[in-house]
Amino acid sequence: MPTTSSPAKKLFDTVLFREIWEAMKVTFRHMFHRPMTFEYPREKRTIPDTHRGALALLRYDDGQERCVGCDLCEAACPSHCIKVISEEDKTRPLQRYAKEFYIDITKCVFCGYCVEACPVNALAMTKLYEYSTPDKRTLLFDKARLYEIGERYLEDGKRYLYAHNQEKEGEESRAYRYQFPVPVQKTPNA
Amino acid sequence: MALKPVTTPDAEAATIELTLDGKTVTAKEGVSLYDVIASTGKIVPAMCYHYTFDPFGSCGMCLVMQEGKKAPVRSCTAKATAGMVIRTEGEDLFLARKKAVEKHLSVHPLDCPVCDADGHCELQDTAFQHGVTNLANAKQKNIPEDTRSLVLDFNMNRCIACGECINICKDVQRIDALQFIKKGGFTQVVAKGDQPLVCEFCGDCLAVCPVGAITNKFSKYAYKPWQLRKTTTTCNYCGDGCQMYLETKDTDVIRVTSPLSWKNKWGDRADTVNGHGGLCVRGRFGFQFIDSPARLTQPLVRTDTGLIEAPWIDAMDLAAGRLAYVKAQYGAQAIAGLITARCTNEDLYVFQRFMRAVIGTNHLDSSARYGHMNFVRAMHRALGIGRMMNTSAEITKANAILLVGSNITETNPVASLRVKAAIGTYKAQVIVVDEAPTNIAKLASHPLLVKPGTEGLFVQGMVKSIVEQDLIDEEAVHAHPQAFAALQKAVEKISFTDISTQTGIPVDQIHEVARIFAEAPRSVILCGEGLTRQPGGYHHMLTLFDLAWVTGKLRQPGCGINAYIEEANEQGAVDMGVAPEFLPGLLRFDDPAAREKWSRVWGADLPPSGQGAHLMDILERCRSGEIKALYLVGENPLATLPASANVEAALRNLEVLICQDPFLTDTGRMAHVVFPAATFAEKDGTMTNQEGKVQFVRPALDPPGESALDWHIMAGLADALGSPMPYETTQDIQNEIRRELPTYYNLGRPKKVEARPDAYLASQYCEEVDQRYTPVTLPSENRPFRLRLIQLLYHSGKLSTRASGLMAISPNTKRLHLHREDLERLGIHQGGRVRLITDQGSVDLEVEEDLSVMPGSCTFPEHFTEPPLKDLVSVQLDPITGVPYFKLTGVTLEPIAST
Amino acid sequence: MAHLEDQRSTVYHVDPSHPETDTLPTLRTEELLLNMGPQHPSTHGVLKVILELEGERIVKSTPVMGFLHRGVEKLAEHGTYHQFIPHTDRLDYVCAMYNNFAYCRAVEKLMGITVPDRAEYLRTIVAEVQRIIGHLFWLGTQALDIGAMTVFFYTFRDREILLDWFDELCGARLTTSWYRIGGVERDFTPELEQKIRKFLDYFPPKIDEYVVFLERNRIWLARTKGVAVISAEDALSFGLSGPTLRGSGVDYDLRKYESYGAYPRCEFSVPVGKNGDTYDRYWIRIEEMRESIKIIRQCMDQMEPGPIMADVPSVTLPPKERVFTNLESMIQQFKLFSQGFDAPVGEIYCGTEAHKGELGFYIVSTGGGRPYRLKIRAPSFIHMGAFDHMARGYMIADAITIFGTYDIVMGECDR
Numbered sequence A: 001m002p003t004t005s006s007p008a009k010k011l012f013d014t015v016l017f018r019e020i021w022e023a024m025k026v027t028f029r030h031m032f033h034r035p036m037t038f039e040y041p042r043e044k045r046t047i048p049d050t051h052r053g054a055l056a057l058l059r060y061d062d063g064q065e066r067c068v069g070c071d072l073c074e075a076a077c078p079s080h081c082i083k084v085i086s087e088e089d090k091t092r093p094l095q096r097y098a099k100e101f102y103i104d105i106t107k108c109v110f111c112g113y114c115v116e117a118c119p120v121n122a123l124a125m126t127k128l129y130e131y132s133t134p135d136k137r138t139l140l141f142d143k144a145r146l147y148e149i150g151e152r153y154l155e156d157g158k159r160y161l162y163a164h165n166q167e168k169e170g171e172e173s174r175a176y177r178y179q180f181p182v183p184v185q186k187t188p189n190a
Numbered sequence B: 001m002a003l004k005p006v007t008t009p010d011a012e013a014a015t016i017e018l019t020l021d022g023k024t025v026t027a028k029e030g031v032s033l034y035d036v037i038a039s040t041g042k043i044v045p046a047m048c049y050h051y052t053f054d055p056f057g058s059c060g061m062c063l064v065m066q067e068g069k070k071a072p073v074r075s076c077t078a079k080a081t082a083g084m085v086i087r088t089e090g091e092d093l094f095l096a097r098k099k100a101v102e103k104h105l106s107v108h109p110l111d112c113p114v115c116d117a118d119g120h121c122e123l124q125d126t127a128f129q130h131g132v133t134n135l136a137n138a139k140q141k142n143i144p145e146d147t148r149s150l151v152l153d154f155n156m157n158r159c160i161a162c163g164e165c166i167n168i169c170k171d172v173q174r175i176d177a178l179q180f181i182k183k184g185g186f187t188q189v190v191a192k193g194d195q196p197l198v199c200e201f202c203g204d205c206l207a208v209c210p211v212g213a214i215t216n217k218f219s220k221y222a223y224k225p226w227q228l229r230k231t232t233t234t235c236n237y238c239g240d241g242c243q244m245y246l247e248t249k250d251t252d253v254i255r256v257t258s259p260l261s262w263k264n265k266w267g268d269r270a271d272t273v274n275g276h277g278g279l280c281v282r283g284r285f286g287f288q289f290i291d292s293p294a295r296l297t298q299p300l301v302r303t304d305t306g307l308i309e310a311p312w313i314d315a316m317d318l319a320a321g322r323l324a325y326v327k328a329q330y331g332a333q334a335i336a337g338l339i340t341a342r343c344t345n346e347d348l349y350v351f352q353r354f355m356r357a358v359i360g361t362n363h364l365d366s367s368a369r370y371g372h373m374n375f376v377r378a379m380h381r382a383l384g385i386g387r388m389m390n391t392s393a394e395i396t397k398a399n400a401i402l403l404v405g406s407n408i409t410e411t412n413p414v415a416s417l418r419v420k421a422a423i424g425t426y427k428a429q430v431i432v433v434d435e436a437p438t439n440i441a442k443l444a445s446h447p448l449l450v451k452p453g454t455e456g457l458f459v460q461g462m463v464k465s466i467v468e469q470d471l472i473d474e475e476a477v478h479a480h481p482q483a484f485a486a487l488q489k490a491v492e493k494i495s496f497t498d499i500s501t502q503t504g505i506p507v508d509q510i511h512e513v514a515r516i517f518a519e520a521p522r523s524v525i526l527c528g529e530g531l532t533r534q535p536g537g538y539h540h541m542l543t544l545f546d547l548a549w550v551t552g553k554l555r556q557p558g559c560g561i562n563a564y565i566e567e568a569n570e571q572g573a574v575d576m577g578v579a580p581e582f583l584p585g586l587l588r589f590d591d592p593a594a595r596e597k598w599s600r601v602w603g604a605d606l607p608p609s610g611q612g613a614h615l616m617d618i619l620e621r622c623r624s625g626e627i628k629a630l631y632l633v634g635e636n637p638l639a640t641l642p643a644s645a646n647v648e649a650a651l652r653n654l655e656v657l658i659c660q661d662p663f664l665t666d667t668g669r670m671a672h673v674v675f676p677a678a679t680f681a682e683k684d685g686t687m688t689n690q691e692g693k694v695q696f697v698r699p700a701l702d703p704p705g706e707s708a709l710d711w712h713i714m715a716g717l718a719d720a721l722g723s724p725m726p727y728e729t730t731q732d733i734q735n736e737i738r739r740e741l742p743t744y745y746n747l748g749r750p751k752k753v754e755a756r757p758d759a760y761l762a763s764q765y766c767e768e769v770d771q772r773y774t775p776v777t778l779p780s781e782n783r784p785f786r787l788r789l790i791q792l793l794y795h796s797g798k799l800s801t802r803a804s805g806l807m808a809i810s811p812n813t814k815r816l817h818l819h820r821e822d823l824e825r826l827g828i829h830q831g832g833r834v835r836l837i838t839d840q841g842s843v844d845l846e847v848e849e850d851l852s853v854m855p856g857s858c859t860f861p862e863h864f865t866e867p868p869l870k871d872l873v874s875v876q877l878d879p880i881t882g883v884p885y886f887k888l889t890g891v892t893l894e895p896i897a898s899t
Numbered sequence C: 001m002a003h004l005e006d007q008r009s010t011v012y013h014v015d016p017s018h019p020e021t022d023t024l025p026t027l028r029t030e031e032l033l034l035n036m037g038p039q040h041p042s043t044h045g046v047l048k049v050i051l052e053l054e055g056e057r058i059v060k061s062t063p064v065m066g067f068l069h070r071g072v073e074k075l076a077e078h079g080t081y082h083q084f085i086p087h088t089d090r091l092d093y094v095c096a097m098y099n100n101f102a103y104c105r106a107v108e109k110l111m112g113i114t115v116p117d118r119a120e121y122l123r124t125i126v127a128e129v130q131r132i133i134g135h136l137f138w139l140g141t142q143a144l145d146i147g148a149m150t151v152f153f154y155t156f157r158d159r160e161i162l163l164d165w166f167d168e169l170c171g172a173r174l175t176t177s178w179y180r181i182g183g184v185e186r187d188f189t190p191e192l193e194q195k196i197r198k199f200l201d202y203f204p205p206k207i208d209e210y211v212v213f214l215e216r217n218r219i220w221l222a223r224t225k226g227v228a229v230i231s232a233e234d235a236l237s238f239g240l241s242g243p244t245l246r247g248s249g250v251d252y253d254l255r256k257y258e259s260y261g262a263y264p265r266c267e268f269s270v271p272v273g274k275n276g277d278t279y280d281r282y283w284i285r286i287e288e289m290r291e292s293i294k295i296i297r298q299c300m301d302q303m304e305p306g307p308i309m310a311d312v313p314s315v316t317l318p319p320k321e322r323v324f325t326n327l328e329s330m331i332q333q334f335k336l337f338s339q340g341f342d343a344p345v346g347e348i349y350c351g352t353e354a355h356k357g358e359l360g361f362y363i364v365s366t367g368g369g370r371p372y373r374l375k376i377r378a379p380s381f382i383h384m385g386a387f388d389h390m391a392r393g394y395m396i397a398d399a400i401t402i403f404g405t406y407d408i409v410m411g412e413c414d415r
Helices: A007-016 A018-030 A072-076 A113-117 A143-152 A154-163 B033-039 B091-105 B122-130 B164-172 B204-208 B269-274 B281-285 B312-330 B345-359 B372-383 B392-396 B413-424 B439-443 B455-469 B474-478 B481-492 B496-503 B507-519 B537-550 B570-575 B592-602 B615-624 B647-652 B666-670 B710-720 B730-740 B758-762 B765-772 B804-809 B820-826 C002-012 C019-023 C072-076 C082-089 C096-111 C117-146 C149-170 C190-214 C218-224 C232-237 C278-302 C320-325 C327-338 C379-385 C387-391 C396-406 C410-414
Strands: A055-057 A082-088 A096-104 A123-125 B015-020 B023-028 B063-066 B085-087 B152-154 B178-183 B186-191 B214-216 B229-234 B243-249 B252-257 B300-303 B306-309 B335-339 B364-366 B400-404 B429-434 B446-449 B523-527 B560-563 B629-633 B656-661 B673-676 B685-688 B694-697 B785-790 B815-818 B833-837 B842-849 B857-861 B888-896 C031-036 C048-054 C057-064 C345-354 C357-366 C373-377
Touching (some): A018 C149, A096 A143, A123 A154, A143 A154, B015 B033, B063 B091, B152 B186, B164 B204, B252 B281, B269 B413, B281 B413, B312 B335, B312 B629, B312 B656, B312 B673, B312 B710, B345 B570, B345 B685, B372 B537, B372 B560, B372 B570, B400 B507, B413 B439, B429 B439, B455 B507, B455 B537, B474 B481, B474 B537, B481 B537, B537 B560, B592 B730, B647 B666, B656 B666, B685 B730, C048 C396, C057 C387, C057 C396, C072 C082, C072 C373, C096 C357, C117 C149, C117 C218, C149 C190, C218 C278, C278 C396, C373 C379, C379 C387, C387 C396
Parallel strands (some): B015 B085, B400 B429, B523 B560, B785 B857, B815 B842
Antiparallel strands (some): A055 A123, B015 B023, B300 B306, B785 B888, B833 B888, C357 C373
């Protein structure tokens, strides 16, 4: 609680609007401070590596899609904005992959659970946040768009994974992951 | 209980007491300790256990401590004995079980992300429950995946060697198609002899596999369990009416699963007499027609340029306008309707109400007319009932089963398991009378191969044998001495030698099986299309009645006459009165009281009695111009009936042909208006299976495009015709049926039917029996081969040909199946060409060697219209029931020299 | 709600020519009904209050709530326990961290999980940072509502520093979802520690600056002293908590008296007011910020390296690097994300002292991976219950002060 002072001082302070002058002093001092604000979009804030921005799908360094269509991101998503349609890769027998992959970014809450869930670290969040559009339909990110973001913001994505302890630097290679089953060769007479 | 304690259902096992976690429990002697524990509600993890077969004891999870023993024991393979003191919980047991899981995990591949079982995996669940962490020495098996089979892929890296697949195949299906093999240091499951798996593909192994070792090709990698919406519904293929789960994702059907699953492993084995919850190949893998791209999504109307898509309002207006015109111009009798028995009871009920009350005609029929009607009419006349008499439990526990003319493992595969259980578990005597060495005949104690078309004659022989050997049931016979005298007189007219020569069965054998049948305390007669769809089908049914009556099997409990049904709801079609002779509730159409009742319910006058044309009659009247308008709901007579029935001419003669079908059928192509209808997967309603169980069909999807439910379309037509039917929802129809036919909705627990033969025996029996037993000599045809149009396990009607899965398993090979002897006789090899000639014409096609065909006959599946073999067949009509017979015909085969 | 209906019928349905007019409560002609909100800049969201006025004086007030109702409690029943954490961000969206904290504590209580020491410290530090953010936000907006604009800029400037710090910590400034059941998502990096230490030195002089603006400003005093007074007894009866309750002289703070996190290991005092008016509550919040700085400083000093997640395989997520190589961890990952953990049957209530008051989560579990019922005791909602009591007799302009004095956020109130 503020301390009480003598009635005379109180009267003096009241008449002179002393508290206002004191406050003005603080305000005046601030004129010499550097402004905290910046002028977006000319200036942009530095975004930390951890930042949970738009989602991206990543590839391995050899260009292979990381995603195997396991659908755990869909299960983990609290806002049900992910949809994965998986099937057998026609070009590589017995390999599962995501034929279609959608993230409804209008529904996404940017919690990062999908990245946390992904058993192959195929998903990552980037520093991309400027994707406003007059056409809402383009906000349903499909597989191509997500891979495109992944290519463009690959560095962001990788840094995100490192920062959130999802992956260690230098351990992205495929050899590090599990093996897919291989088919038995069909015998000619079978 | 899992360990089979009894081989005869009559013996009752002794009761014992044992102590379980400090509590005294009672159990039947001889059962597995695991079952005793499970029956108290405690769940001890066990990965290789399933109640439907004998405990196997490979997973090592079900450990319990028995007092007096140092180490934990496996409770599944231990028998419960009196005075045992068992502990099922405790830190030591938890650790022992954990160790067992670790053993399985240490060789399991790291592929949850790509595994179809992920999220529905017992190994996952058990590992998670036991909190296994940091496995040492994990190693990979690196076994290549076996994808050679048409249906199932075997990834033996994931296998935990629980043996559930092998056991269910052996103990329940009695097919025994799988085996363990030791290869590369690991025990693996392979098809017998490490060949590509070729079996009945019931998929029960897939259902019970607790991990992802067995996966199905049709839904492989397409889903994870948490994405799927599960709808419990009833299978639409055959009359067994199996419950199944249709699992869908958005608008696609991804897979079908059965109540049988490793998740459902705790149960009482004695309950399997009511079915084991599995499915057959059709139910499990034949779901693709539902979301087929060939589905109609928009009404079609005929214009000068052919059928074009039109809005509902135009199509409806056209159809109703033409119907109204025909009715005004030629009267209601110029309109007829046919409906398929794959529709729900509600659809069928609304259909017959539409035809009778709105249109005012009694010319209506369903696909039950193709055979089942023989059974229903005969049973209704003789016994006052309209469906099979026995439950599956009674069939399983029968002492003797007479299976006539039914290739039951192909036509009704799940019902056949009851016969298999009767043979395997309860050691029943099974007499199989068929014209081909069927699979069930291979298991049966008395497989009898008769000549094609002589099954009915054989039954007559049995009746004669019973009467003459004095195997009759005195009590049953003494109540109706006159009737018995008439029967005695009738059977005298036929001679054993004739029967023996015509059927090809020695007289001794007839006497033997007659004795077995008559002397068994519980004998059950099962018949199928081999009787109901053969010439004289109606009489054959009554002969079966004679057989059951004189042996007393009509009054003894656990005995009865049963017929298996081909289409899902033929029973419902009859019950709902979709036949000119019946009103709903199996009331005769000419019964004044019944007419009064239904005309009150519908608020309309019924068409006069004494009229009403059945299927073949309708087509005949179409041809003659008497009928001008035909309304077909899901029926496709053009593809079903042989060309000799002249369906095309009949349909061309029509002024209005309205087709309502999920697909554009051959008949649909000739129609003036085609309405797109829903399949069972989109319908809400009920179906009645052959046992009389009324079971729910629930909508799993929305009808695609603008297609609509069948009864919605009928109600719409009724509206357009100016006499609306008061139905807003399916519930309204059900309420009406429930009000007027109380207890029809039996929730899958049908009331036992009571056979009342007395009225029939006391009245017309004497004169009728005399006509039935006439010495027949089969016309000695100049056609040496008998062509049989058969049903395949993998198909049902024409519907299954729309399911890509079933077509992949069993494509139309366009080949005629012949026995090797005949091939040699004709001097051709497998793949060679023959010309098949009948009275109607000829067709050239390739041949295939098939050991399940008798010499002297040849077979072709009735499901396929290409090559048009069925058009070469003659049609015979049953004089009483009007059932068309076209399954069997005499043909000549001429080899064609390959060029 | 019944009461509300009465109100409405009084308001809208009086028709003098209507035969039943006699049976309705008499409408005093000099009374004015004013709908304040829901689109009013100082109702802190979409709150509507129906004020019955006599001149400018409030005779009766009826809050109408639910404009921001999103069915969060129902949503909880349809996801795993883990999946609900992001939903809690959106309760009191100004202070997401504390909501996460309160929810995770409730689930941990249900599951009987002990959180590792370091995680407790981290949680406490972030919770106190969040408290400072909350109070800064309140101070700025309350002053702005009353008419003092400058303070708003200064508090938001300092809040911005902390929000950026959150961004660096977890990737989001507002919807943080940083807490996890059994620990936290990410540890402090040295830079983060350095930044927070710098803030600890930077911030206390700033508090003194805000005080300069307000403490003796006669307008501020006139608008806050003796406004929205509630006696200790009434405050308790209405179930108020947090600064709103302590302003009335009730010494009740869960951090102290039902201690959790690292609070028992820190020394701090609980400021308690005397008069139960807005000014006292203002003073408490200023003091609490100073206490928070103390708590953070102590935690930073005491904290030692260690795990940040409890190791309970059946509940907590495995570290990611194990998922790639280890089957059990992969199973754990798949089971937890697709089905959740199996909670024991039972019900628990766990209250946490958020900066607004007691934020409680009541969970009923019938086993399985999802709560059967989840109820949130949101302080804003409870405080709105006392609005009518506290607003009667004051001017319309004071209504704004009274909303503000609760530090009301509609996201939490309507849920």
